Amino acid sequence: MQLRIPGPTPIPPEILQVMSRQMINHRGPQFTEMIQSMTATLKEMFQTKGDVLILTGSGTGGMEAAIVNTLSPGDKVLVVSNGFFGERFADIAEQFGAQVERLRFEWGYPADPPAVRQALSQDTGIKAVLVTHNETSTGVTNDLASISAVVREFDKLLLVDAISSLGAIDLPSDEWGCDVVVTASQKGWMAPPGLAMVSVSQRAWQANAEAKMPRYYWDFAKAKRFLEEKGQTPWTPAVSVFYALAAALEMFKREGLANVVARHIRVGSKAREGVKSLGLSLLPEDSHASNTVTAIKAPEGLEVKRLLGILREEQGTILAGGQQRLDGKIFRIGHLGYVNEEDIEQVMEALKVALPQAGFRSR
């Protein structure tokens, strides 16, 4: 099976193997050694001197954690939204009582930094800006370098959903002044789902001290205290996924972050070329297309559901459909984590066979 969805991503065999290790005491010295070493490596990968915390939960839990740890009900936040996950970030903030202003861009297009500047100029009451770095639903990578520069001009808190970018697409958290950056184990990290990893800047801690949104399970301050004082997590961690992520981080260190990023650039570019050579069109323009997920417009006559079914049943290749308003209109190839150019070639071979069977007539 070729699992080519944007998460969970395929796990390298040596990492799958460590998942079978017996349990250890999460309050014992072995766990402490593991989490301390992982945290140190994660800081390198987040490119931060701030804190990095590992939380047991999905990426969405990490997004919720970023919000409830830095904001109070009634706080005004600007959510830069150009897809399904941007809307999710806004929904969570709203759910916890923030006053949410959604700066929306068409799905398939990138967020526009000058528009962010305008929104921040017009409303000085905004406390925080929430941004999706890589919009998994549309295959668009936002220009976070420029957006973060704008946010810094206005000295606002910057919360970043980097779930499907970090560990695959360059994101220098400190340099770009990101206050909370959220990612998840099953994306670029080559580990199974179950852990969310978050960085927390000094400014985020200042916000945390005053943030009044209710929190218990996701409490950053408690997680930091347990990590620093005991080398533990406050609640029982997903021990096996820790094993996997620890092993994956060792692979990361061996390959080197710059090489990992370069590999994703090559793989992303190969995916886009391959798709076009099949006579298909990308949802986004090349210039802001993501290097971790490629979104392809379903051409006239192509039934996406049928295509995905044929790929799965006859080609052993799992791709993803579109989400919400893009359901039936696009399909997506995930290429993040444990992936190389040959994997992309295999996907293209599978598509070459399956596309005509699903009603696609190349012109």
Next chain:
Amino acid sequence: MQLRIPGPTPIPPEILQVMSRQMINHRGPQFTEMIQSMTATLKEMFQTKGDVLILTGSGTGGMEAAIVNTLSPGDKVLVVSNGFFGERFADIAEQFGAQVERLRFEWGYPADPPAVRQALSQDTGIKAVLVTHNETSTGVTNDLASISAVVREFDKLLLVDAISSLGAIDLPSDEWGCDVVVTASQKGWMAPPGLAMVSVSQRAWQANAEAKMPRYYWDFAKAKRFLEEKGQTPWTPAVSVFYALAAALEMFKREGLANVVARHIRVGSKAREGVKSLGLSLLPEDSHASNTVTAIKAPEGLEVKRLLGILREEQGTILAGGQQRLDGKIFRIGHLGYVNEEDIEQVMEALKVALPQAGFRSR
């Protein structure tokens, strides 16, 4: 290594093995089949005809979920607390704005059902009762049959922390009128940590419809909708832990719930006898001692930390210390999940050697 803490508990080899399976699409048919079959089996184990939801997170996340899904800020709740985890249940409710009345019993003693009746008589404004079934910190199993009967008299919502009881100690959720019952994969369930499982009664759904505490990640209604409409979870699930729990539930079915419960009764009784035969005393009276965890008083002259170190380093046996105010005063043997009488014998052999080395002089 003999891991004898009250969770994470040792995993049977055949379950460890499935943890190494490659990822699958959590939005595909294989996952749907798995979660549907697991949910059906869990309903048998929870002894409920209500809903059972599987959430990615620790048990504490499940406790938070139980609260935020059924209550509103300002709601008055009675928390029956006789240990560290009873206090945690109360802390979470307080954190989310409930008015919390703590009905406290001394640590090491069980909650008293008539006292619950009195508390409910005195304050008719109480909306829900929160109870810890098995207090892991003290090795006490509360008389939930009697407490739940009292709660039914007053027609209150009943939220139960059954994290270290369910799947090991009998808990007929429906018969006892429990509205939300919370457990976690790393306890009696013989799986690694990472999943919380909760049952939700019809009355809990009614409460849910009116509950105003903010929630997003833990939203029961969304989890139910995804399960019923798609056979999925709203957020990416901890797929590997699902594999493990699915395999563990098959083992449960083969052994039969009644046999599992009977085994824990035998094992618990053997642990208590063994401890006494070494000249040690239990923290709780026998009559309400837990069949999943045994709490032992540290006698004069015994340094708990030293004992645990010797057991770990020289006997390959991991036991747990006391929590919070019981730190240094007790130590605990976990015996839930994948455990039989021989495992207890091994613990006793290890203790026999280590106790004198740690300063214990049997009289």
